[in-house]
Amino acid sequence: MQAVLAALLGLQAIDSQIFRAQAELKRLPQERASRKAELDKRALRIAELKREVMLLRTKIKELEDGASEKRQRVRKVESEAASSRQDMALLVAFQHEARTLKKEIGALEEEGLGHLEKIEGLEKESAAIAASLEGELRIFAEFEANMQRESEAAGARLNQLLEERKQRSGTAIPPDAVAIYAKLLAAREGQALAPLEGRACQACFMDVPPNLVVRLSRGSELVQCPGCSRILYNAS
Numbered sequence: 119m120q121a122v123l124a125a126l127l128g129l130q131a132i133d134s135q136i137f138r139a140q141a142e143l144k145r146l147p148q149e150r151a152s153r154k155a156e157l158d159k160r161a162l163r164i165a166e167l168k169r170e171v172m173l174l175r176t177k178i179k180e181l182e183d184g185a186s187e188k189r190q191r192v193r194k195v196e197s198e199a200a201s202s203r204q205d206m207a208l209l210v211a212f213q214h215e216a217r218t219l220k221k222e223i224g225a226l227e228e229e230g231l232g233h234l235e236k237i238e239g240l241e242k243e244s245a246a247i248a249a250s251l252e253g254e255l256r257i258f259a260e261f262e263a264n265m266q267r268e269s270e271a272a273g274a275r276l277n278q279l280l281e282e283r284k285q286r287s288g289t290a291i292p293p294d295a296v297a298i299y300a301k302l303l304a305a306r307e308g309q310a311l312a313p314l315e316g317r318a319c320q321a322c323f324m325d326v327p328p329n330l331v332v333r334l335s336r337g338s339e340l341v342q343c344p345g346c347s348r349i350l351y352n353a354s
């Protein structure tokens with residue numbers, strides 16, 4: 119059994135590295151996707167702000183058209199008032215209409231100014247996002263280039279490790295031990311074995327019962343930690 123344990127330890131040395139390389143290969147695209155989503159969100163916000171600004175500009179144009187129509191009407195009413203000085207009632211009616219129109223023009227202009235102020239705020243926000251986005255996109259491009267290199271390195275490392283592992287798997291390990299080992303490797307993030315120091319498992323730091331220590335030192339069977347199920351070996 120000591121030979122089996124030694125063989126498993128040899129396998130573990132490679133497998134923990136394989137696990138790390140695989141985790142790295144999985145993590146990199148995930149990180150890229152989450153970074154990209156963040157950048158996309160900000161670009162989308164800029165597009166949204168631009169659309170809002172466009173709508174407001176259309177509204178302002180409509181308000182301006184309305185005001186200039188009313189201004190024309192004022193000029194007409196004022197000239198009609200000038201030519202009807204003889205008719206007091208008509209004159210008063212024209213003057214009243216002109217006042218009302220001017221008030222309405224004032225209200226339209228005010229509304230337009232309100233929209234202009236809003237546009238200013240939106241454009242400021244959009245410019246601020248665009249400015250920081252520029253830097254973020256540069257950082258992202260660097261990240262992507264690094265990621266490419268890291269992925270290639272991790273991929274090459276992984277292939278090399280898998281090749282090493284293939285050469286080692288010739289070592290005689292009983293199938294049931296291989297099965298326990300493989301299950302633990304997947305469940306325990308690449309660490310199927312744990313050293314026992316004194317009575318403490320060095321993976322989960324649980325104290326194992328004394329009889330397990332005895333069984334382990336007898337070396338006639340695989341002993342698993344009751345806390346984390348890892349296959350135990352003597353640290354010394």
Ligand SMILES: [Zn+2]
Binds near residue numbers: 312320321322345348
């Ligand atoms: Zn344990």
